[in-house]
Amino acid sequence: MANDNLLHSTNKVKNCVSGLKRKLSTLRTEFESFESELAKIETRVENVVSQSEIYKTRMERELGREVRRLQRELETLRKEAAGKPATTATSESDLKIASTIAIFDTILRLMCQGADDFRIASEAFLFPAVYERVVDGTEEAYYLDHVPPATSTVVSRGLEYVSWLRTEYDTYLTDSGTWEQAISYVVEWWRNDALPMLYGARDEQWDIDVPLSLAEMLLWRDSPGDRPLSFPKIFDAYEIHRKHRDEIYGTTGLREFELKHFSY
DSSP states (O other), rough: OHHHHHHHHHHHHHHHHHHHHHHHHHHHHHHHHHHHHHHHHHHHHHHHHHHHHHHHHHHHHHHHHHHHHHHHHHHHHHHHHHHHOHHHHHHHHHHHHHHHHHHHHHHHHHHHOHHHHHHHHHHHIIIIIIIIIHTTTGGGGGOSOOTTTTTHHHHHHHHOOOOOOOHHSSSSSTTTHHHHHHHHHHHHIIIIIIHHHHHSSGGGGGTTTTOOOOOHHHHHHHHHGGGHHHHHHHHHHHHHHHHHHHHHHHHHHHHHHHHHHTTO
């Protein structure tokens, strides 16, 4: 009789343990399902935040573009009201922008033959540090109306720098891992070597200028249709350059520079 009671109690305990295990298993399954749903919600929230930031950035850029357009119109109206030929002033400003962009474009083209990744990395810094300031027109010192004397030296040093980068990294600079390691070196070269030679002085503002990200530069390279909205100032710079390219090719000394360069 005692053995029967013990066996009964043992079976009862086993049944309770089995029941608890089943409940624990169910709870684990429900918890995993809850974690999965929570992860999905977090992903959705992150996507919403990301899209909101992208939309905010695009709106700011588009509004900035509109502000600049209105500022130009206002400047034109002021000149007309003062009896000055607004078209001449606007043309002079555009020619300075076109000349500067043409000179930098030539430098990049000559030093980046077969090195498009170096051009992208260079533009990541030049776009905010030079091009945007040139388009804003608030700092006359950034205009280049003639090929600087040190341009040939900058091109030759740039070619040497590209060769050095090739020995340092096994992949192109547009590889995300390589970009993170190399972009600071490219920026430093422009900040402390190339730009001071071209401008004859070093601007402290370059120390706080931040290059555009790899994602932004790939968007610039791969999605030309997004340029007016995502990169309004840079798009304006190239549009002005395109319109006045023929006018400034001779006056900037680019024709002679290229003929001399290609003769070597």
